[in-house]
């Protein structure tokens with residue numbers, strides 16, 4: 001794991017973030033930090049702008065005002081430093097139709113220069129409870145298994161900030177319990193975690209801080 005570049009352990013800083021679509025103001029004046037080893041949960045009703053903010057954090061959407069920085073640098077998804085710092089499971093995670101679950105994880109690990117990608121893929125599949133599905137193509141996985149594979153993709157690459165949008169989706173009770181364990185393990189590793197979730201049990205089990213999206217309205 002990379003060491004923090006900010007002396008106070010701050011990994012993510014959101015300052016006066018503002019986004020609108022046409023005349024619709026989605027949020028403004030959103031300010032918070034996430035430090036290494038802590039989890040911040042964004043909660044709130046449907047449509048308040050949680051996913052929009054996450055997309056701005058990972059650099060696939062842009063703010064209309066304010067700044068978002070990771071390790072002191074303004075978000076730039078084309079920067080190698082940014083891409084090696086931020087692992088995200090936001091929206092549907094694309095998988096190659098003709099790669100097995102194991103091959104997909106190997107590919108992600110290799111692309112990010114991780115050592116021993118084959119062994120890492122094997123271990124990570126075991127961690128997410130998918131060893132038995134290692135040789136299956138994505139189309140043959142259940143929706144919950146696909147969700148686990150998507151989350152696993154974030155665990156086979158370097159990361160200082162883990163961004164998860166409703167990771168509980170499609171997971172059964174055992175899967176949600178696993179998710180709590182896994183997020184807390186990430187915190188132990190020193191990863192900063194930003195999660196959007198509608199699952200209050202998950203939020204209370206993992207979050208050190210909460211941002212209330214309902215206050216953006």
Ligand SMILES: Nc1ncnc2c1ncn2[C@@H]1O[C@H](COP(=O)(O)OP(=O)(O)OP(=O)(O)O)[C@@H](O)[C@H]1O
Nearest residue numbers: 021024026044045046047048049050051052053213
């Ligand atoms: N590309 C877009 N163009 C126009 N409006 C958009 C766009 N993306 C999101 N919106 C609008 O922005 C608002 C916030 O959407 P967003 O998906 O961020 O909400 P959310 O809080 O994540 O909701 P949910 O809990 O349902 O996932 C909604 O009114 C949505 O219709």
